[in-house]
Amino acid sequence: MAFEFKLRRLVEFHETDSAGVVHFSNFFRYCEITEAAFLRSLGLTLHRADHAWVWPRIDAQCSFLKPARFGDELEIHLLVVRKSEKTIEYMYAIHVLGAAAATLVAQARIVVACASWSESAQSLKARPLPPELNELVEEAPQDVLGSSLRRVGRVG
């Protein structure tokens, strides 16, 4: 059973803006890229071409603590915070890796729903998490979540 994943990725030039830093909207993309890599590592996918399995976002939040710049190496750490019948809540800590230490630059939380295409309704409909996902993905233990939150300075 898996509840976390770490992805490393360089900041690409087109992701920066005139302030010389990564545009804030791209941190949400980094999170989704990591979610896709997490699912892929389990033999699952973020998106099936037949739309039998897609993951619309329900809610997304990110706190921006420090800037990241072109060429910075990011480590994006995903934790599964909560699984409900039809949704998953992920938490993310994004660090810039330096020669001596890693700097926390952003922390995010994203809630996604599982959905599939309904031909009759001509729209996406929420559906229960697929059994193969339920067998492979679990919520992170409380001590891992607590430790992660403490490290990022949100909890005592």
Place this chain on the structure above:
Amino acid sequence: MAFEFKLRRLVEFHETDSAGVVHFSNFFRYCEITEAAFLRSLGLTLHRADHAWVWPRIDAQCSFLKPARFGDELEIHLLVVRKSEKTIEYMYAIHVLGAAAATLVAQARIVVACASWSESAQSLKARPLPPELNELVEEAPQDVLGSSLRRVGRVG
């Protein structure tokens, strides 16, 4: 004194994804585009090339209620929720305008700080809101904020 702004904008094709809808990260861009237009309408700017005045994002959150699709006409409604010495909190309601009615598709909240470039520190430093902004921008009255929240179904 101004506390709100409305922008209309068509969904562009490159903003959609393989699920056939606007990628969630782009809603954050719609909000920033509206903030830029709001400031511009007051003779102010989101970004000065000399970095004497820039607006790093501190926190951003968005709830995604319905999909938006290529060609949809969006109305993005900005409200100033709170002004502090160095930050502004904006609230956004994003509707898709239809022939008969408007559909609320997303609601967001973004906190920005005012900053300027410090040559000595070689980094951005928070600074008080510029006087010309303080003279032009105010918090939305409670009844406007409350009415807006009620309309979007978050409050009684």
Place this chain on the structure above:
Amino acid sequence: MAFEFKLRRLVEFHETDSAGVVHFSNFFRYCEITEAAFLRSLGLTLHRADHAWVWPRIDAQCSFLKPARFGDELEIHLLVVRKSEKTIEYMYAIHVLGAAAATLVAQARIVVACASWSESAQSLKARPLPPELNELVEEAPQDVLGSSLRRVGRVG
């Protein structure tokens, strides 16, 4: 019969990069946005949700002459260069509008094919231009094309 279209659009902050200018990839998006507006102005569309009518790009080229910056007002001028049985070639001149004069910042050429989804092949297949488009869109006259090219310094 239509053979040209002009769109005005402000440069958005997220479209700039750390060099302080519009990232070159976004000029291709400006062209497509203008193509979509051109088709829309004729009651046509760049993309039908049922994939009966989509426009994959075959070839795209852009020359970058001057930078464009956040807040600049762009005018994107589309001309229909050539219509074949299944493709259209567009030419674009992109100017930054200033108080006194307009500055040509980029010139592009994009060839698109008309295609529709083939259920049997599970892929897009080229198809003849739709009759409703053929009735509305024509190639720009040689003198208009020539004049446009002369203005941008490529001919004579």
Place this chain on the structure above:
Amino acid sequence: MAFEFKLRRLVEFHETDSAGVVHFSNFFRYCEITEAAFLRSLGLTLHRADHAWVWPRIDAQCSFLKPARFGDELEIHLLVVRKSEKTIEYMYAIHVLGAAAATLVAQARIVVACASWSESAQSLKARPLPPELNELVEEAPQDVLGSSLRRVGRVG
């Protein structure tokens, strides 16, 4: 002396559009990402924060042969076609890597200039290629260029 570089990269979900394929503008970004990785592999950089060394694009062209989709693994192959006093021309072949074979999906050509910030002119000025780059980067031999072009079906 180096004249080529290969980068592997998964297609990210936000890079796709409603047609279910990678948006064409992103192929230009894949090329730039590879150029950045090429320079980085030599201890050089695509962009210095002090703007002493930046690479504005002069011209970019891409032919789109086949679609790429979410999750596809791309191999982007960069070749140095030409070095002049102040510019470099790169050629790119982009393949989707499959279980059995690789499929060429796009071929591009991008010309970049070396520039640095001129405080007096308040703009970027072209400058000769830096000596450290001239010592490390060379044009690909004719037989390599020819072979690459033949493989992609452009030359006899």
